[in-house]
Amino acid sequence: MAATAAEPLAVAGTSGIPGSAERSLLVDADVHPLIRDTSVLAPRMSRRVARRIFGSHVGTFARDPNRIPHPSSGLRLDALPPSGGPAGCDPAFAREQWLDPYDVNAAVLIPVQSGVVIPWGDERASQEFISAFNDYLLDDWHGLDARYRVTISVTPHDPAAAIREVERLAGVDGVVAIFVPHASVSLGRRQWWPLYELAADRGLPIVVHPTGAESNLVDAPWVAGGLPRNYPERHSLLLHPGQSMLSSLVFSGVFDAVPSLKVVLSEYGFSWVPALTMRMDDAWEKGDRELAGIERAPSDYVRESVRFTTQPLDEPADRRDLWRLLELMDADRTLLFSSDYPHWDTDDPDVILRTRLPHHLRDRIAWQSAVDVFGPRLGL
Amino acid sequence: MIDCELHPLIDRLEDLLPHMDEATALRVSQSEFRLPPASPHPGVDVEARRLEGGTDPVAVAASLPAAIDRALLVAAQAMPTPGWLDHGLAAAFVEAVNRHLVDRWLPADPRFRLAIALSPHQAPLAVREIERHAGVAGVAAAAMPLIAVAMGHEHYHPVYRALSERGLPLLVHPGGSEGEVLGAAAIGGTGPRTPEETFTLLPQVAQANLASLVFNGVFELFPELTVVFAGWGFEWAPTLVWRADSEWRGLRVAVPWLRRPPSEVIAEHVRFVVDGAASALRPGTWEHAALLPESALVYGSDAPFDAVGPEERLALAPAGLRERIAENAVSLFGARG
Amino acid sequence: MSGLHGVGTVADFELNRFRTASLDGKEIGVVRTRRGFFAVGSRCPHQGADLCAGLLTETTMAPSRPHEYVLSRDRLVLACPWHRWEFDLETGRAIGAITRKRMAVYPVEVVGDDVFVRLPGGDG
Numbered sequence: 001m002a003a004t005a006a007e008p009l010a011v012a013g014t015s016g017i018p019g020s021a022e023r024s025l026l027v028d029a030d031v032h033p034l035i036r037d038t039s040v041l042a043p044r045m046s047r048r049v050a051r052r053i054f055g056s057h058v059g060t061f062a063r064d065p066n067r068i069p070h071p072s073s074g075l076r077l078d079a080l081p082p083s084g085g086p087a088g089c090d091p092a093f094a095r096e097q098w099l100d101p102y103d104v105n106a107a108v109l110i111p112v113q114s115g116v117v118i119p120w121g122d123e124r125a126s127q128e129f130i131s132a133f134n135d136y137l138l139d140d141w142h143g144l145d146a147r148y149r150v151t152i153s154v155t156p157h158d159p160a161a162a163i164r165e166v167e168r169l170a171g172v173d174g175v176v177a178i179f180v181p182h183a184s185v186s187l188g189r190r191q192w193w194p195l196y197e198l199a200a201d202r203g204l205p206i207v208v209h210p211t212g213a214e215s216n217l218v219d220a221p222w223v224a225g226g227l228p229r230n231y232p233e234r235h236s237l238l239l240h241p242g243q244s245m246l247s248s249l250v251f252s253g254v255f256d257a258v259p260s261l262k263v264v265l266s267e268y269g270f271s272w273v274p275a276l277t278m279r280m281d282d283a284w285e286k287g288d289r290e291l292a293g294i295e296r297a298p299s300d301y302v303r304e305s306v307r308f309t310t311q312p313l314d315e316p317a318d319r320r321d322l323w324r325l326l327e328l329m330d331a332d333r334t335l336l337f338s339s340d341y342p343h344w345d346t347d348d349p350d351v352i353l354r355t356r357l358p359h360h361l362r363d364r365i366a367w368q369s370a371v372d373v374f375g376p377r378l379g380l
Numbered sequence: 381m382i383d384c385e386l387h388p389l390i391d392r393l394e395d396l397l398p399h400m401d402e403a404t405a406l407r408v409s410q411s412e413f414r415l416p417p418a419s420p421h422p423g424v425d426v427e428a429r430r431l432e433g434g435t436d437p438v439a440v441a442a443s444l445p446a447a448i449d450r451a452l453l454v455a456a457q458a459m460p461t462p463g464w465l466d467h468g469l470a471a472a473f474v475e476a477v478n479r480h481l482v483d484r485w486l487p488a489d490p491r492f493r494l495a496i497a498l499s500p501h502q503a504p505l506a507v508r509e510i511e512r513h514a515g516v517a518g519v520a521a522a523a524m525p526l527i528a529v530a531m532g533h534e535h536y537h538p539v540y541r542a543l544s545e546r547g548l549p550l551l552v553h554p555g556g557s558e559g560e561v562l563g564a565a566a567i568g569g570t571g572p573r574t575p576e577e578t579f580t581l582l583p584q585v586a587q588a589n590l591a592s593l594v595f596n597g598v599f600e601l602f603p604e605l606t607v608v609f610a611g612w613g614f615e616w617a618p619t620l621v622w623r624a625d626s627e628w629r630g631l632r633v634a635v636p637w638l639r640r641p642p643s644e645v646i647a648e649h650v651r652f653v654v655d656g657a658a659s660a661l662r663p664g665t666w667e668h669a670a671l672l673p674e675s676a677l678v679y680g681s682d683a684p685f686d687a688v689g690p691e692e693r694l695a696l697a698p699a700g701l702r703e704r705i706a707e708n709a710v711s712l713f714g715a716r717g
Numbered sequence: 718m719s720g721l722h723g724v725g726t727v728a729d730f731e732l733n734r735f736r737t738a739s740l741d742g743k744e745i746g747v748v749r750t751r752r753g754f755f756a757v758g759s760r761c762p763h764q765g766a767d768l769c770a771g772l773l774t775e776t777t778m779a780p781s782r783p784h785e786y787v788l789s790r791d792r793l794v795l796a797c798p799w800h801r802w803e804f805d806l807e808t809g810r811a812i813g814a815i816t817r818k819r820m821a822v823y824p825v826e827v828v829g830d831d832v833f834v835r836l837p838g839g840d841g
Contacts, residue, residue, distance in 0.1 A: 071634045077798035078770035186570045224559075224568040224581070225588025226530040231634050232627035233532070233595035236620065237568070240584050244569020247580045271622065275615035275668060276580065278659050283576040292576050314622040321618070321671050328664055345630065346799055348764040597783030629815040630800040636778035636786065639813070 024363065026349055027370035027378060029309045030209070030266050030338035031098070031107040033141055033148075035133070036085035038116075044132035049125045063212035070231050070344070079342035087342035091141045091148065098341050099147055102349050105367065106149050106378040107341075108176055108207075109141060110266060114153035115181040115211025119219050126155040131165060142174035146379055149176035151207050156183040159191050163198055170202040176377040177205045177264065182241065184219045188248030196258045203375050205262040205307070208245050210238050221245075235345075242268030243276055246306060250280055253294050255301040262373050263306050267340060270308035274328035277302050303330045307373050309338035310365065311347040313356055323358055332364045336373070381690050382709035382717060383444075383451040384551070385610045385655050385680025388485050389418040389434035390457055390477065399479035404472045413469070416457040416556075434684035441489035445689040450491050450709075450717055451681075452520060453481055454553060454610065458497035459525040462564035463557030467501040474499045475509060486518040493717065495523035495551050503538040510539070514546035520716040521608070522548050525555035526565035531589040531607070532596025544604040549651075549712055551608045558585050565589070582657075586612035587620050590650065594624055597637040599649045606712060607650050610680055613659065614652035618671035621646055647673040651712060654679055654705065656686030660693045674701060678709040721826065721833040728830065730754070735769035741836050745823065748773065748806075750793055755806045756834040757795065758821025766799040768820060777803055777812055795820065 035041070042050040079097060081090035088094065099107060114133055117126040134152045141148040152169050154162035162180075169175050178199050185191065187208065199206055213220030215227060215234060221241035228234035242265045249255070249263060280298035294301075308329075314322055326335070337353065340346045353362050371378060390396065393415040397405040407413070418434065434440060444451060458477045461470040474497040486492055496513045498506040506524070513519050522543055529535050531552070543550055559567025559578055565585045572578040586609045599605060624642035628635065638645070654677050659665045669677060679690050694702045710717055722740045730736060730749035737746045737759055744759040746769035759769045772795070779789035793806035803812035809822035824835045 071631060072772060072796070072801055076766075077772060078767055079798075182570075184570055186573065188573075221569045222566055223588055224584035225526070225565050225592060226528045226533070228530070228588075228592070228595075229532065230595055232624070232631040233591050235631075236591050236595075236623045236627050237584075237588050239619070239623075240568025240581075240588070241570075243584065244567070244572070244577070244581055247577045248569065248573070251574050251576045251580075269619065269623065272616060272619040274664055275583075275613075275619070278615065278662055278664050279580045279583070279613070280576070282659050283579040286579070287576070292574070312623075312626065314619065315626050316618075316622050316671070322622075324667055324671070325618075328667060344799060344801065345626075348766070351764045601783055629802060632803070632813045632815055633778045633801075636781050636813070637783045639780045641815075 025105045025367035025380065026103055027337065027367045028104050028107045028339050028341070028349070029264070029336040029370055030311060031094075031109050031341050032088050032343060033091065033109045033111055033137060034086060034088035034113055035136065036089040041129065041132035041136060044135060045128045049122075049128045052122055052125050053129060063216050067216055068228065068231055068234055074344055076342045076344055076346060091144045094341070095145050098339070099145065104147060105380055106147055106370070108149050108151060108374070109137060110151045110179055110207060110209050111137060111153055112181070112209055112211050114179065115213050117155060117157070118181055118183045118211065118213045119217050120157070123155065123157045123161070126157050127161040127165070130155050131168075134165070134169060138169075138172060138174055146174065148174070149374070149378055150174050151177040151179040153179045153181060154195070156181055156185065159195055162195050166195065166198050166202070166204065170204060174379070175204070176374050177207045179207045179209065181211050182208060182221055182245060186248040187245045188252030188254060190252075193254060193257060196254055196261050200258045200260040200262070203377060205264050205373055207264045207266055208242060209266040210241065210268070214238060214241050239268045239272055243272065246276070246302070247280060250298045250301050251292055251294065255305050256295045261305055264309070264336070264373065265306065266309045266338065267311060268308070269312065269314065270310070270329065270335060271314045271322060271325050273302070273308060273334070274325055277329070303333065307334050307336055307369065309336050310352060311338040311340045312345045313347055313352055319356055326358065326361065332361055333369055333372070335361070335365050336370045337365050381447045381449060381679060381706045382713065383448050383681045383683070383690070384608065384653050384678045384709055384712075385454050386440070386451040386683050387434065387456040387685065388437065388440065388453045388481060389684065390415065390480065391418060391435045396473070396476040396480055399476035399483070400472055404469070407469070408473070416460045418457060437485040437488035437492070440683075441491065444491060447690050448491065450493055452493045452495050453485055454495045454523045454551060455481060455497045456553070459523070459553050459555030460557055461499045461501065462525050462527040462555055463561035465563065467499070467505070470499040470501055471505040471509070478509065478513060482513065482516055486516075492518060493520035493713070494518055495521040496548075498522050498524040498539065500524050500527045503535060506539045507542045510542045510546060510548065514548060520548070520713045521551055523551040523553055526552055526558065526585055526589055528563055528565055530592035532592030532594075532598055537601070540598060540602040540605050544602045547604070547714065547716065549606040549608055551610045552586070552589065553611045554582060554585070558582060583612045583616040587616050590617075590620055590646070591624060594642045594645055595635050595638070597635070599645050600637050600639070605649060608653060608678065608712070609650070610653040611655060611657055611682070612652075613657040614654065614672065614677065615659070615665055615668040617652060617676070618668055621672070647675060650676070651678050651708065652676055654693060656682035656688070660688075660696065663696055666696045666698070669697065669701065674704045675708055677701075677705050678712060679705050720838070721835050724832050724834055726830045727827060727832060730832065733773055737769050740834060743821075743836070745834055747825065747832065747834060750806070752793060754825035754827060754832060755793070756823040756825045757806065757809065758823075761797040761799065761802065762818035762820060763797065763800055763802055763816070766797050768795055768797055768804070771798040772796040772801075773806070780813070
């Protein structure tokens with residue numbers, strides 16, 4: 001017996017505390033658009049590929065919901081569009097529920113749904129699906145509202161195809177970053193470097209974000225230890241692939257080869273950043289700064305080139321405990337506000353920015369650091 | 381001050397053969413089998429170094445710092461078993477290591493205490509090993525490395541039961557195959573490719589196993605059990621504690637056997653060793669220590685690897701915490717200390 | 718104005734469906750259930766989500782042994798639509814002591830066909 005959405009007698013408040021007079025701009029660095037029925041992409045694909053993909057069932061997500069089910073739903077229960085379909089599939093409703101009441105000036109769309117291609121062996125199909133998905137987001141989301149800024153996906157299976165896709169779209173208004181749904185090849189590997197050179201050259205950060213495939217699909221990254229047994233156990237360990245990608249990138253030397261490359265680790269948390277960075281520096285020192293083959297301390301690269309998003313914000317009993325770690329991670333430069341709208345563990349911008357973070361970092365986290373990393377591509 | 385992590389080294393396989401049945405001794409000496417190297421945390425060492433000393437119990441005892449009242453012997457060379465596929469061989473090997481340490485090390489100095497090495501592969505064999513040595517004077521703990529079955533799994537329940545009944549805390553320690561070998565505990569991502577990555581990411585294994593212990597209710601079933609993470613650092617722990625609490629608050633219905641926050645469970649049942657892995661000479665490390673309960677940390681020298689005495693290793697700890705760290709180990713081992 | 722606030726008639730309330738109103742500057746949700754009427758502050762004490770759009774159930778999970786699930790049916794539970802924090806619809810207390818923060822709850826009085834919420838202060 002579920003309650004249905006509230007029916008107002010008078011004025012019903014929207015969720016949270018909308019609007020804020022206390023900050024000037026807001027960039028939401030992690031918003032998730034969803035295609036309700038991926039077969040709408042078929043007309044944008046070749047006949048063979050459309051038949052290949054839609055002849056068999058293509059899941060909406062890269063995670064079988066039966067494998068490790070969320071006890072209710074991985075999406076907000078109050079974000080169902082009146083037009084039907086799951087939360088996040090209607091850009092007009094998302095605008096009404098999220099962008100407008102919260103004065104979001106730019107929402108970075110990260111389409112984790114493109115992670116469905118992770119287990120696909122048909123590389124042509126992966127490329128066409130992803131291209132179609134990119135075009136759909138630009139047309140239906142950015143085309144509806146310029147505040148939606150699109151992180152274009154690239155196929156994780158074919159670096160040359162990934163480069164062609166970036167070349168195709170880098171000049172299109174609304175394109176803000178590149179999402180690599182990470183599969184079995186670590187992001188530090190040399191095969192990615194030409195993509196990173198192009199990305200840096202075009203001012204496009206590389207975005208890394210969980211896809212749902214972690215510790216589920218054979219071709220996807222995994223969390224440490226063994227197989228988790230329940231949802232909270234797995235969910236609390238999703239930082240691992242992000243940490244691994246980060247250390248892979250740092251120790252590969254790519255930041256020496258491509259100094260202007262920017263990487264955003266989205267939805268992996270950030271309170272672990274000082275601990276991991278110290279450990280990377282220790283590893284570098286243990287080899288007398290020579291063995292690793294990189295020119296600078298890992299912490300330098302992280303400060304210069306890597307960014308993290310705030311959601312899900314840790315909630316220690318005393319928020320000042322978290323603040324100590326902010327100081328250790330150059331949070332005035334490295335941290336970007338994110339909501340993860342419309343997922344269940346979303347963060348409210350005003351609660352986070354007004355009550356959970358230090359005042360002097362508010363504007364940096366709310367929009368300034370986002371402008372620094374995404375630049376004029378945010379459209380602000 | 382109790383040193384919770386002193387590594388007795390074995391330099392000859394021949395020292396172990398007398399402690400095996402003759403068939404196992406034959407298999408071990410005539411096959412490809414090799415005594416695991418006595419190197420610092422094999423696999424995570426960024427640069428292999430030749431090691432001097434550490435194999436003579438009398439010499440090791442003589443070199444104990446004056447501040448050390450007790451030293452827990454943790455056999456690093458018994459920790460690579462997660463990568464071994466012959467479970468019987470793994471069990472027989474650690475049994476021989478334990479007998480050797482009981483025979484030659486425990487009697488060498490009254491300050492020595494022993495952590496019984498366990499192979500994680502087959503719980504009944506580990507239980508047998510616990511029963512064999514739990515009554516031996518000087519035995520104060522057990523030590524186990526980690527396989528790809530996380531610690532919350534029912535697989536380990538007989539081991540936890542035996543340890544709880546015998547009042548033995550469980551140390552978990554790296555063995556060198558983490559993240560590199562199928563069957564050993566995985567490191568996250570797609571597998572580290574360089575020693576720097578392995579070193580950096582190794583704490584993930586401890587983090588994952590802590591999440592597994594908590595979210596699968598091990599401490600609800602075994603309220604007498606204490607788990608000590610040795611060799612993984614501890615700076616990773618505050619993130620896990622906070623995140624686990626947030627998950628529990630929203631997802632209690634998925635884990636309704638958790639009647640209290642994970643942070644409380646961890647404060648009561650889990651300890652972390654401040655050893656060589658813990659970047660102890662960085663101020664940032666002690667900022668992280670301040671985010672954990674005062675009861676959380678114990679000292680370990682990690683000798684003869686990365687060996688630094690307690691004064692130096694704890695030099696940056698606030699004075700009160702240093703004392704507390706010493707007390708925590710006393711409480712941990714109780715009458716066995 | 719504190720005191721009693723009329724929020725409609727019994728017939729206005731479909732079973733288990735919240736209706737909200739702004740009363741005395743507070744967002745209040747009122748619901749008719751098989752166990753009677755309840756009124757709550759609609760903002761979740763966690764991050765302010767609209768509790769009235771959450772999950773209202775008669776069951777939740779009782780404390781149990783590891784890997785066992787036992788239903789408890791002794792109270793009505795409202796789960797926040799965001800992070801799913803569960804609150805006792807009658808007392809406002811969090812289920813399972815997950816937090817000391819409480820959902821605000823207000824007495825409801827039904828007089829004849831009319832439904833009233835009593836807010837603190839005032840008389841009436």
